[in-house]
Amino acid sequence: MNEPIVVDSVTALRTQVRDWRQAGLRVAMVPTMGALHDGHISLVRIALERAERCVVSIFVNPTQFAPTEDLDKYPRQLARDLDRLRDAGAHLAFTPGVTEMYPAGFATKISVGGPSGGLETDFRPSFFDGVATVVAKLFVQAAPDCAVFGEKDYQQLCVVRQLCRDLDLPVEIIGAPTVRDAHGLAMSSRNAYLGEAELEIARKLNAVLRQTAARLAAGADETGVTSAAMEALVQAGFRKVDYIAAREAATLAPWRRDRDGRLLAAAWLGTTRLIDNVEIRSA
Numbered sequence: 001m002n003e004p005i006v007v008d009s010v011t012a013l014r015t016q017v018r019d020w021r022q023a024g025l026r027v028a029m030v031p032t033m034g035a036l037h038d039g040h041i042s043l044v045r046i047a048l049e050r051a052e053r054c055v056v057s058i059f060v061n062p063t064q065f066a067p068t069e070d071l072d073k074y075p076r077q078l079a080r081d082l083d084r085l086r087d088a089g090a091h092l093a094f095t096p097g098v099t100e101m102y103p104a105g106f107a108t109k110i111s112v113g114g115p116s117g118g119l120e121t122d123f124r125p126s127f128f129d130g131v132a133t134v135v136a137k138l139f140v141q142a143a144p145d146c147a148v149f150g151e152k153d154y155q156q157l158c159v160v161r162q163l164c165r166d167l168d169l170p171v172e173i174i175g176a177p178t179v180r181d182a183h184g185l186a187m188s189s190r191n192a193y194l195g196e197a198e199l200e201i202a203r204k205l206n207a208v209l210r211q212t213a214a215r216l217a218a219g220a221d222e223t224g225v226t227s228a229a230m231e232a233l234v235q236a237g238f239r240k241v242d243y244i245a246a247r248e249a250a251t252l253a254p255w256r257r258d259r260d261g262r263l264l265a266a267a268w269l270g271t272t273r274l275i276d277n278v279e280i281r282s283a
């Protein structure tokens, strides 16, 4: 496998991607915050099925973290990430510093409506402004033909689709299925914060969501089963459940039984916040 080209300036990124595109090569982008795991690598594989060149950005974006959140302790392991990207066949890693992305005087914020309402926003009010602003910047900087985002961050995927539609960003957004461990736990960089006992509890999140989605699909009352699911997670050892909510899969509007649904959740295990979601299959 070839080593990926590593660039940390927007100019070098632009020059390389422009050269590829001028040579007729299609370019896919995978935006990440690093600490790469098998979920990220699955996105690279999908990118390589859709394009001849794959650009992976690694940037722990400070504007999507609230002051109380885990920006400082978020795992950073660039050398290991680059090894994983080489093994996966990615062609370029974009690893900008904070001042490359946000030079002194930076003063713009992109606020997406529609699917950003509720769910994560109720608990991380500035989160999607930070995500939308950095994703828009990455798309303008790299000008990829397509970009791959994981369904693990389902609301984020919907927000990015809305962002591209509304701003006419010519980037095809590809959603990728959530990669899980053998017990159903969604892979996440934040799983590194969990000890063995907490990992055991964390695995209950997906089990409870699947069970609840099956009940909803079978006609159970939405308020009743989502409340019971929140209670079950607390009984299992979660400290606090931010939400478990059924939404329409395409728009994240309140779920209607005649539409494809998605059951989304966020819950705290000690000081670690986990999210997950599953499909609600209509009967």
Ligand SMILES: Nc1ncnc2c1ncn2[C@@H]1O[C@H](COP(=O)(O)OP(=O)(O)OP(=O)(O)O)[C@@H](O)[C@H]1O
Pocket: 031, 032, 033, 034, 038, 039, 040, 042, 043, 148, 149, 150, 151, 152, 153, 176, 177, 178, 179, 180, 186, 187, 188, 189, 190, 191
């Ligand atoms: N288990 C997974 N399966 C598929 N895609 C994933 C998975 N985990 C993360 N991704 C996707 O990888 C991209 C980069 O995500 P990010 O770097 O924040 O990783 P993460 O593991 O989600 O980290 P965090 O712990 O911050 O949630 C996003 O599009 C995200 O949805």
Ligand SMILES: CC(C)(CO)[C@@H](O)C(=O)[O-]
Pocket: 031, 032, 033, 059, 061, 064, 131, 134, 135, 153, 156
């Ligand atoms: C899309 C993203 C790379 C923006 O910083 C981040 O939110 C993530 O890793 O999911």
Ligand code: BAL
Pocket: 033, 064, 153
């Ligand atoms: N994967 C989403 C990034 C975040 O939680 O900040």
